[in-house]
Amino acid sequence: MTDTFHSSQPIYTQLAERIKRQILRGELKPGDKLPSVREMGIQVSVNPNTVQRTYRELEGMGIVETRRGQGTFVTEEQEVLQQMREELKQEEISQFVKGMHEMGYSDQEIEVGLQAFLLSGKGTNNND
Amino acid sequence: MTDTFHSSQPIYTQLAERIKRQILRGELKPGDKLPSVREMGIQVSVNPNTVQRTYRELEGMGIVETRRGQGTFVTEEQEVLQQMREELKQEEISQFVKGMHEMGYSDQEIEVGLQAFLLSGKGTNNND
Amino acid sequence: MTDTFHSSQPIYTQLAERIKRQILRGELKPGDKLPSVREMGIQVSVNPNTVQRTYRELEGMGIVETRRGQGTFVTEEQEVLQQMREELKQEEISQFVKGMHEMGYSDQEIEVGLQAFLLSGKGTNNND
Amino acid sequence: MTDTFHSSQPIYTQLAERIKRQILRGELKPGDKLPSVREMGIQVSVNPNTVQRTYRELEGMGIVETRRGQGTFVTEEQEVLQQMREELKQEEISQFVKGMHEMGYSDQEIEVGLQAFLLSGKGTNNND
DNA sequence: GTGGTCTAGACCACA
DNA sequence: GTGGTCTAGACCACT
Numbered sequence: 001m002t003d004t005f006h007s008s009q010p011i012y013t014q015l016a017e018r019i020k021r022q023i024l025r026g027e028l029k030p031g032d033k034l035p036s037v038r039e040m041g042i043q044v045s046v047n048p049n050t051v052q053r054t055y056r057e058l059e060g061m062g063i064v065e066t067r068r069g070q071g072t073f074v075t076e077e078q079e080v081l082q083q084m085r086e087e088l089k090q091e092e093i094s095q096f097v098k099g100m101h102e103m104g105y106s107d108q109e110i111e112v113g114l115q116a117f118l119l120s121g122k123g124t125n126n127n128d
Numbered sequence: 129m130t131d132t133f134h135s136s137q138p139i140y141t142q143l144a145e146r147i148k149r150q151i152l153r154g155e156l157k158p159g160d161k162l163p164s165v166r167e168m169g170i171q172v173s174v175n176p177n178t179v180q181r182t183y184r185e186l187e188g189m190g191i192v193e194t195r196r197g198q199g200t201f202v203t204e205e206q207e208v209l210q211q212m213r214e215e216l217k218q219e220e221i222s223q224f225v226k227g228m229h230e231m232g233y234s235d236q237e238i239e240v241g242l243q244a245f246l247l248s249g250k251g252t253n254n255n256d
Numbered sequence: 257m258t259d260t261f262h263s264s265q266p267i268y269t270q271l272a273e274r275i276k277r278q279i280l281r282g283e284l285k286p287g288d289k290l291p292s293v294r295e296m297g298i299q300v301s302v303n304p305n306t307v308q309r310t311y312r313e314l315e316g317m318g319i320v321e322t323r324r325g326q327g328t329f330v331t332e333e334q335e336v337l338q339q340m341r342e343e344l345k346q347e348e349i350s351q352f353v354k355g356m357h358e359m360g361y362s363d364q365e366i367e368v369g370l371q372a373f374l375l376s377g378k379g380t381n382n383n384d
Numbered sequence: 385m386t387d388t389f390h391s392s393q394p395i396y397t398q399l400a401e402r403i404k405r406q407i408l409r410g411e412l413k414p415g416d417k418l419p420s421v422r423e424m425g426i427q428v429s430v431n432p433n434t435v436q437r438t439y440r441e442l443e444g445m446g447i448v449e450t451r452r453g454q455g456t457f458v459t460e461e462q463e464v465l466q467q468m469r470e471e472l473k474q475e476e477i478s479q480f481v482k483g484m485h486e487m488g489y490s491d492q493e494i495e496v497g498l499q500a501f502l503l504s505g506k507g508t509n510n511n512d
Numbered sequence: 513g514t515g516g517t518c519t520a521g522a523c524c525a526c527a
Numbered sequence: 528g529t530g531g532t533c534t535a536g537a538c539c540a541c542t
Contacts, residue, residue, distance in 0.1 A: 177535085360409070
């Protein structure tokens with residue numbers, strides 16, 4: 001995770017997405033402390049101000065909570081996390097479809113292709 | 129397009145994928161000349177030898193043709209390009225599903241989510 | 257086997273041919289391990305990268321299989337080896353005829369000469 | 385032609401063969417002067433004594449003639465050259481067949497393969 | 513100019 | 528150890 005950022009989205013948005021994914025992946029659990037803005041700035045080689053902005057955004061969504069003098073923590077409110085999970089799913093799907101469209105695949109190709117792939121069992125994660 | 133390469137895949141593979149996508153997107157059309165190995169090497173800031181390996185790989189798949197002293201060109205054989213299109217679709221879907229699984233989404237969530245998204249018309253590309 | 261390479265063909269091609277011949281001669285049997293790229297590089301006094309390209313080429317033809325950290329092995333797939341045998345026969349014949357033409361022998365001289373030679377029994381390998 | 389010698393045959397034999405081929409190819413014509421033993425020794429990077437021996441052998445076969453103080457010349461006697469042509473044909477065929485046998489090809493495979501090749505017209509030298 | 517080959521040398525991943 | 532990748536730099540062949 002020492003990469004830099006690539007897409008045309010603002011960096012703070014990308015960083016927020018990345019943190020959301022880490023939460024979903026379980027790399028960050030409810031109640032966990034996020035790295036300090038300075039620390040995170042170094043880790044992802046980004047200006048601490050940008051990290052600050054990211055944390056503010058996430059706080060606005062209720063995903064993290066800032067406690068003065070202690071740091072920033074992943075919320076323990078399941079409801080919020082659940083909602084985030086749903087929203088991120090939408091975003092991922094949206095991005096995926098957009099990318100496929102750009103490469104000229106039709107909605108039908110995408111849907112049929114996905115179904116075929118899932119049925120073929122190449123994914124093997126039928127539940128979680 | 130001055131980025132560098134990121135995943136753990138070899139550069140020549142990533143570059144090949146990128147070129148395939150450019151063909152699908154229509155940024156490179158059948159018969160078009162690709163940048164020379166040296167030129168492309170500068171563009172993506174890798175060694176010309178690495179670019180050449182990419183071109184050789186693509187040539188092996190029949191996607192490009194090289195003409196000594198002239199350059200490397202996108203094939204005009206529709207059949208080959210068609211096959212590439214299918215293969216790339218599979219790859220994209222596979223990567224997408226893999227990523228979703230990593231974030232804890234089940235096959236069903238993915239499929240239902242996709243269908244809902246497509247039906248909602250947010251994609252608006254029903255054909256191409 | 258300490259010779260170097262001579263014709264105007266690229267070294268990696270000549271080395272591949274040499275290995276194919278060794279397989280046909282039975283000096284290398286299906287399942288046998290080839291010398292490591294470095295070892296072979298020393299044996300034939302070429303750069304290990306050149307040897308690797310040879311191995312990669314042979315792997316592309318299905319003639320050898322490489323196992324990371326273990327080495328490169330002659331395939332055990334008889335079908336592939338059989339096909340290789342046929343192709344190499346064509347190549348040998350082609351080269352022979354080409355050489356004879358260069359020395360001014362006509363097709364007829366070649367064919368009649370060969371038949372006479374085989375009938376005379378000087379070869380004594382009517383079967384194998 | 386700056387190569388060295390490779391097979392297990394004595395060098396003077398190989399050199400003699402090479403010169404015979406040059407005559408057949410027309411690179412050396414009847415009456416032409418061969419390089420001096422010293423000169424030839426340098427050209428093929430071989431000891432002049434070895435060249436001397438080669439010339440002696442060729443002279444024994446009547447293929448070249450040595451004229452004191454002038455040098456060594458290709459004979460102008462067509463009969464001798466004709467005979468050499470026949471003998472060389474035999475040798476070439478013999479070597480070819482021997483090589484094919486070593487790789488496990490049967491007489492029949494060789495003959496059928498040759499006929500097929502000549503008929504396919506890939507050689508295109510039906511006369512000379 | 514173009515692609516093609518080869519080398520020397522470095523570093524990585526797998527076992 | 529093994530193969531795999533990548534670089535830098537050289538030289539060749541084609542046009």
